[in-house]
Amino acid sequence: ESNEKQGLKVSFHKARFGNKSCSSKFDPESSRWKCHVYDSDIDGIAQIQLLEYPWPGIEIPRDCLCGNVSEPVFISTKTARKVVINFIVTNMNITEDYSDYFFDATYEFISLQSENSCVNPWQSRRLRGSSGEITVRNVVQSTETIENVNQTMPLCVHQPWLIEPEDSYNNFIYLK
Known part of the structure; x- marks a missing residue:
């Protein structure tokens, strides 16, 4: 470890x-x-x-x-x-x-x-809830302002995401 x-x-x-x-x-x-x-x-x-x-x-x-x-x-x-x-x-x-x-x-x-490893790799990458929206990108698009971007996003490309449903019976995930 x-x-x-x-x-x-x-x-x-x-x-x-x-x-x-x-x-x-x-x-x-x-x-x-x-x-x-x-x-x-x-x-x-x-x-x-x-x-x-x-x-x-x-x-x-x-x-x-x-x-x-x-x-x-x-x-x-x-x-x-x-x-x-x-x-x-x-x-x-x-x-x-x-x-x-x-x-x-x-x-x-x-x-x-x-x-340039992640500043806070694990706490911000484990999500739990009944609904929500997650946007994951490896690079900042030129049309985005710097205030609207997660500052650790470009530094955490090797870190996994864990998305846990709140309800264990009705699990849905939609990917675009």
């Missing part, structure tokens, strides 16, 4: 996942590693999951690795103070051991000061 002005950099130096049918691919749109599992019912799974907890009890899957790692893989988090790494292996056979399934990784806390 880090403080609000720190992120976590995890370096995976080596990893083996046995003979499980899975591959890891980097998704440039989300800037995250994703697992593509084939025949998990038969073979089982072997993977490393990186999970972030931006709010208590709220889990966000971040990255997933399941293909053997021989070149270093670097993952930097920016959205949560609490990060959990799970190493999951199912359906091992009796001839497999720690030489078939393992990972070697290091971590370090990195400063987010230079990246």
Whole structure:
């Protein structure tokens, strides 16, 4: 767990996942590693999951690795103070051991000061109520006056939003 002005950099130096049918691919749109599992019912799974907890009890899957790692893989988090790494292996056979399934990784806390991190990232990003309107933009449009803009908006592009309904039975969200 880090403080609000720190992120976590995890370096995976080596990893083996046995003979499980899975591959890891980097998704440039989300800037995250994703697992593509084939025949998990038969073979089982072997993977490393990186999970972030931006709010208590709220889990966000971040990255997933399941293909053997021989070149270093670097993952930097920016959205949560609490990060959990799970190493999951199912359906091992009796001839497999720690030489078939393992990972070697290091971590370090990195400063987010230079990246203009959010001034108040969590309190202003958790919304609860029966109704309302939220406008989320990454940049200020030229027609807007500076008084009408949330001053932290351009600084918080990596932070998630949590929108919770007040009524647990009638939940609606409309996106434009």
